[in-house]
Amino acid sequence: MRDADQTISWSELLRETEAIIGDRAHARWICETATSSTPDEFRAMLDQPAGERAVGHLDAMVARYRTGEPIQYVLGSWGFRRLDLAVDRRVLIPRPETEQLAEMAIEKAATFGPTRTVADLGTGSGAIGLSIADELPIEGTTVWLTDASDDALAVAQANLAGLGRAAINVRIAHGSWFDALPDDVMFDVIVSNPPYVADGSVELEPIVADWEPTSALLSGSDGLDDIEVIVAGAPARLRPGGWLLLEHGHDQGDSVRALLEVAGFVDVETKRDLADLDRITAGRRP
Numbered sequence: 001m002r003d004a005d006q007t008i009s010w011s012e013l014l015r016e017t018e019a020i021i022g023d024r025a026h027a028r029w030i031c032e033t034a035t036s037s038t039p040d041e042f043r044a045m046l047d048q049p050a051g052e053r054a055v056g057h058l059d060a061m062v063a064r065y066r067t068g069e070p071i072q073y074v075l076g077s078w079g080f081r082r083l084d085l086a087v088d089r090r091v092l093i094p095r096p097e098t099e100q101l102a103e104m105a106i107e108k109a110a111t112f113g114p115t116r117t118v119a120d121l122g123t124g125s126g127a128i129g130l131s132i133a134d135e136l137p138i139e140g141t142t143v144w145l146t147d148a149s150d151d152a153l154a155v156a157q158a159n160l161a162g163l164g165r166a167a168i169n170v171r172i173a174h175g176s177w178f179d180a181l182p183d184d185v186m187f188d189v190i191v192s193n194p195p196y197v198a199d200g201s202v203e204l205e206p207i208v209a210d211w212e213p214t215s216a217l218l219s220g221s222d223g224l225d226d227i228e229v230i231v232a233g234a235p236a237r238l239r240p241g242g243w244l245l246l247e248h249g250h251d252q253g254d255s256v257r258a259l260l261e262v263a264g265f266v267d268v269e270t271k272r273d274l275a276d277l278d279r280i281t282a283g284r285r286p
């Protein structure tokens with residue numbers, strides 16, 4: 001316990017936080033966030049006395065962490081490729097495998113010119129679509145972000161505001177999959193990390209199931225309900241030669257490839273994630 005009238009240094013608070021939460025990296029990130037400082041800035045202030053506001057913020061974050069809340073939500077922001085994204089319980093936490101999906105979408109979209117039009121369906125925090133807008137040329141790029149959740153779009157909108165100059169290339173639209181998009185816009189690349197976990201799946205970890213939005217995770221008895229809708233609708237919205245890229249479960253590669261082939265896609269291919277599991281399938285409209 002700390003005395004209210006006693007000053008305490010950040011190095012003492014860091015040690016105390018490590019002891020309470022039992023994870024050194026997480027303790028450090030929480031202290032950095034409490035002081036709104038970068039890792040270097042925080043190192044430079046270890047000997048300094050902590051201010052009241054920062055300690056209040058620290059205590060609130062530690063209390064949340066101790067309830068089991070994921071570190072990303074406790075911090076309120078998380079890195080995704082070049083972006084630092086606001087994240088909270090309204091959106092899925094951006095994951096490393098989705099960074100690979102964004103990279104593939106960027107590579108595909110970069111082959112189109114002088115203009116390229118991309119849709120990120122079910123954008124959540126905006127991670128995929130905002131990275132695409134951020135990493136493609138400002139000139140000629142348009143990226144549509146959609147979501148059926150108004151809550152999610154509020155987070156995507158906040159992250160768009162932090163994007164800088166590329167924000168002029170981004171459009172946000174509310175609605176379910178293709179329903180969100182204007183009828184007269186055609187796309188060179190359609191990308192999505194849709195819900196793909198089977199209802200009642202035992203593979204969903206409790207920290208995911210208990211904290212992340214169910215609507216971003218579950219998709220029917222085999223987890224394929226939303227992927228089926230997206231694959232069925234994509235050919236009519238892709239320009240000839242345009243690409244569809246989907247994230248999916250490690251055991252859904254065969255099913256997703258079959259769905260794309262039945263829908264007429266060519267060059268259908270599944271990529272593995274960092275854990276060497278099937279994770280992303282892409283196909284091209286002939």
Ligand code: GLN
Nearest residue numbers: 193194195196197208217
């Ligand atoms: N990869 C997530 C998980 O299993 C699921 C993400 C999703 O359904 N889009 O934790």
